[in-house]
Amino acid sequence: MPSPHETPAGDSGDSGRPVLLHGLRLIDGTGSAPVPDAALLIEGSVIRWAGPAAQLPVDLGPPTRLDLGGRTVCPGFIDTHVHFALPGPAGNPLQGLLELPSYRTLKVLDRLRVTLENGVTTARDLMGLDAGFRQAVAERRIPGPRLLVSVTMISQRAGHADFTLAGGIDGLAVAVTFPESPRSLVGSVDDMRARVRDLVAAGADCVKLASSGGVTSPHDRPEWLGLRPEMIRAAVEEAQAYGGLPVAAHAIGRPGIEAAVHGGVTSIEHGYALDDELRAEMVARGQYLVPTLLETTQDLDPARTSPSAYEKGVRWHRIAQESVARSASAGVRMAMGTDSGLAVGHGRNLQELGLLVDIAGLTPMEAIVAATGDAARLCGVDEVTGTLVAGRAADLVVTDVDPLSDIASLGESAHILAVVKEGRIAVDRAGVLGDGVLPALCP
Structure with a gap:
């Protein structure tokens, strides 16, 4: 490969x-x-x-x-948290249930192109794309940022990666990820170890965990623990054994953040409920925060989402904006990420830079480094770009x-x-x- x-x-x-x-x-x-x-x-x-x-x-x-x-x-800027398989606010992610994978692929190509043309030359896709997209970009068969892929996101049943519909269809597997990608849900420590190895075999550059519930997922809430601590530790151990792959943890509420920080993940994605104790531990461990501020400025469309998801988004986005400046002041290392693909449209990635200054309180130079040198270090490509x-x-x-x-x-x-x-x-x-x-x- x-x-x-x-x-x-x-x-x-x-x-x-x-x-x-x-x-x-x-x-x-x-x-x-x-x-x-x-x-x-x-x-x-x-x-x-x-x-x-x-x-x-x-x-x-x-x-x-x-x-x-x-x-x-x-x-060239680096977005460490994107979802090219998702359509952004102009579409519905579940539309993929009605589309052939080939058609979904063609829509991804346009998202890759527009992202590159707006200044992002490297992007880390944290659920959706498989390694074939990375290969096509590397061979210049299609225009796009240099890609790093997690392939999927791992959580337990009723966690953030569980989009099982009422009829039993796995919405994530059918509508978002691509055929032959490893499934997202695990039920035990042994399952977790095996799934990380599946991802390594599938060509993943990093491992994405959902250690807390989420805003858009139907069966949970952000304050819930999305993976048991022993499962997170197992994922980190396996990723370390297989070339030291970075582990990114979707973590919004405090229980999920605490489990991920203690478990030794490389980065906390979102990190809205961070407190001073956990910030100090992240600093000591050298863990990164990817605050995805652009996503917090885009409340979900109530006409396209459930009342529960809309309510969760409004509440947690406000918490995020109040929290991130304290994380920056505490010295937590930050890398730019936008969560593009859900509430954020593709190609708008560099709007995050202004928010890192206006909301997080970084200097403009610190924001640029968070989107270039530090983002490259987080992704393990600092010897390349x-x-x-x-x-x-x-x-x-x-x-x-x-x-x-x-x-x-x-x-x-x-x-x-x-x-x-x-x-x-x-x-x-x-x-x-x-x-x-x-x-x-x-x-």
């Missing part, structure tokens, strides 16, 4: 003569101060050099030069705004002038990358 970071078969990664982008303002994703007169050398799919233009080594050869006219260049330094993939975004003074504008497509992934142009709305200087991502 190909790695999500693998150069397509038959492609050496060298797309021609090196290209020097200059006349740019560089924000490199490390948290360092921006470089006002910078240059960035792309050779094939990787960055060969980046830094102040005056320090460009003279022995790098005569590259093709491209002046960006003072525009800002950031790393997340920062604009030599040796990393040439994943970058060109914008006409200063994100450090107007970060919310990155959430508007008009300000994402161009997106480059692995040295290839995914979109160039303003023609800033010249004609044929860099190759197209999917010719």
Whole structure:
């Protein structure tokens, strides 16, 4: 099975003569101060050099030069919590019950494309997509962010992954995940260990657990414990044994958060009911919080959801917004995630950056790092992407705004002038990358 970071078969990664982008303002994703007169050398799919233009080594050869006219260049952004198999607010997730998997696949392709073109060059799908989508993106058969997939989400019966309908149909298996994906529900520690191994065999890059109930799930509530602590510990042990896969825990209410934190998960997704005791433990353990603030600003449509789900959403979204700033102040590490696909439409991912500043209280630079360098570390791809330094993939975004003074504008497509992934142009709305200087991502 190909790695999500693998150069397509038959492609050496060298797309021609090196290209020097200059006349740019560089924000490199490390948290360092921006470089006002910078240059960035792309050779094939990787960055060969980046830094102040005056320090460009003279022995790098005569590259093709491209002046960006003072525009800002950031790393390609990383969304650590998306659901490409879900349609967003424009559709109903259960519509998939009436559709062939092939038709659902074609709808996913458009969601991948629009997400990439709006600045996300890497995305972690935390339930829905199988490893075939990752392979197709890696081979450049379809445009999309570099994909990491959990394949499905694991919970117990009457937990957040239990969408069994009244007639006995497993709605999650039929309408959201794809054929041959391992099922979501487990009933014992042994079941959990076996299911994690099933996911490893299916090519999962991470394990997604539902340690608490949820808002949209029909049989539970966020304050309920969604997996027993011994089951969470078993999942973490198995994931560690199989290459150290990260474990992400959907955890909203305190019992689910506590079980996940104590169980040693890598990240808490949502984390709305965090308290100071658990925050301190997360800091000590180096665990991440993915607060999915954009999702909390989008209350469910009461015409499309049950009264119970609507009520749960309104209540818990308010709790989330009151909690996240305290988590940031306590020093909990954060990574950007949006939960796109449910109440959030695809392609709006970078609106999360402004919320990390306005609601969580991060500085604009901290928000950028949460969506680049730190997000890459959480996902285990920091040796591949997340920062604009030599040796990393040439994943970058060109914008006409200063994100450090107007970060919310990155959430508007008009300000994402161009997106480059692995040295290839995914979109160039303003023609800033010249004609044929860099190759197209999917010719």
